[in-house]
Amino acid sequence: MEDELNNLVNDAGIPSVSKLYGYFFQNSGKHLRPALVFLSAGAVKKQQTNEENHLIQLGFALELLHSASLVHDDIIDEDMTRRGQKTLNNMFGNKIAVLAGDTLFSHAYSITSNLFPREYSQVVADLSFKMCVAEIEQAKGNINREKYFNIIEGKTALFTSVCCKLGAILAGGTKSEIKSLESFGLNFGMAYQIKDDFVDGDPNALKYVTMDDARAFSSKAKKAIAGLDDSVYKQNLCELMDYMMNV
Numbered sequence: 001m002e003d004e005l006n007n008l009v010n011d012a013g014i015p016s017v018s019k020l021y022g023y024f025f026q027n028s029g030k031h032l033r034p035a036l037v038f039l040s041a042g043a044v045k046k047q048q049t050n051e052e053n054h055l056i057q058l059g060f061a062l063e064l065l066h067s068a069s070l071v072h073d074d075i076i077d078e079d080m081t082r083r084g085q086k087t088l089n090n091m092f093g094n095k096i097a098v099l100a101g102d103t104l105f106s107h108a109y110s111i112t113s114n115l116f117p118r119e120y121s122q123v124v125a126d127l128s129f130k131m132c133v134a135e136i137e138q139a140k141g142n143i144n145r146e147k148y149f150n151i152i153e154g155k156t157a158l159f160t161s162v163c164c165k166l167g168a169i170l171a172g173g174t175k176s177e178i179k180s181l182e183s184f185g186l187n188f189g190m191a192y193q194i195k196d197d198f199v200d201g202d203p204n205a206l207k208y209v210t211m212d213d214a215r216a217f218s219s220k221a222k223k224a225i226a227g228l229d230d231s232v233y234k235q236n237l238c239e240l241m242d243y244m245m246n247v
Contacts, residue, residue, distance in 0.1 A: 001031045004060040008107070020100045023091065024067065027083035033066050033163045034059030035240065036188070040167035040181045042233030043225065044174070054115060054170060061111035062163055064104050065124065069131060071101035076135065120166060127162050130154045145208040149190070152197070157189030164188075180225050184237060187221035190214075192244050218245050 005025045012018040037059040073079070074087040075094050081087060089097035105128070112121045134154025137147065164185030168178045194214035197205030222238050 001034050001056075001059060001063060002028065004056065005063075008064075017100075017103060020088065020092065020096070023085075024071070024088055024100070027085055029083060031059075031063060032244075033062045033159065036160055036163035036185060036237075037062060037167035037170075039233050039237050039240070040164040040185070041171035043181060043228055043231060043237060044168050044171045044177045045231070045233065055167065057111055057115050058120070058166060058170060059163075061108045061124070062159075062166075064108040064111070065128065066159065068101045068104035068108065071097055071104065073135075075101075076139070116170075119169075123162055123166060127158055130158055143204045143208065148204050148208045152190060152193040153186070156193040157186050160189035160192070161185035177228060180228060183224035184221045187217045187224060188241055188244075191217035191221060191241065195245055214245065218242075 005021075005028055009018055009021040009025060012021055038055060041055050070082065071088055074082060075089045075097050078089075079087050080090045085091075087097070088100055092100075109121065109124065112124050131154060134151045137154070138151050143151070161182050162185070164181040165178055168181040173181070191214045194205060194209055194217065195211070198211060198214070218241050221241050225234055225237060228234050
């Protein structure tokens with residue numbers, strides 16, 4: 001994934017854009033979403049060898065989509081730092097940051113539309129729409145427990161669910177396997193976001209949910225893939241869930 005990001009920076013073709021990408025991706029994060037793509041594909045592993053390059057490109061596209069959403073989130077939330085450095089909006093201003101985020105969205109959509117069947121592009125487009133709706137609902141306020149769950153599902157859990165779903169589809173998983181991994185991803189994302197909100201001291205999380213809720217979603221995630229054939233990939237998915245709950 002780092003190689004793909006470095007290629008994006010070096011091959012942008014426009015110095016000003018390369019500078020923005022180089023700055024943003026010099027601390028590129030955990031690559032959690034590509035990891036979910038790869039592990040979900042491995043958990044069904046019907047065609048993994050033949051589809052390895054496509055898996056990398058799918059993970060890359062979803063990482064770019066996530067990065068674009070982070071850039072725009074920082075603008076909306078007026079955040080000044082991310083990953084130990086100034087945010088793009090703090091470093092270059094809101095106008096440039098908005099446009100930089102837009103270019104990352106365009107790269108993500110270009111990859112999915114050029115390399116994958118239409119189904120993939122539609123899933124990514126639907127995901128982007130639902131992420132925006134969740135942000136709108138959060139901005140409107142008047143949060144309660146139910147609305148909090150709906151927001152984090154739209155902002156985070158649907159994304160992790162899509163990563164697992166598309167990874168399983170690309171690897172040739174059965175309908176049952178795809179459904180199991182999609183459910184794993186959804187519950188993984190819910191648990192992860194609740195835990196992350198607690199760590200950050202998010203007032204809505206502290207008011208409406210507890211870490212018991214996060215642990216319940218974590219348990220549901222692991223149960224969702226209990227019926228899959230045993231493999232190192234299935235084990236790694238469960239271990240990743242445990243790790244995200246304990247860091």
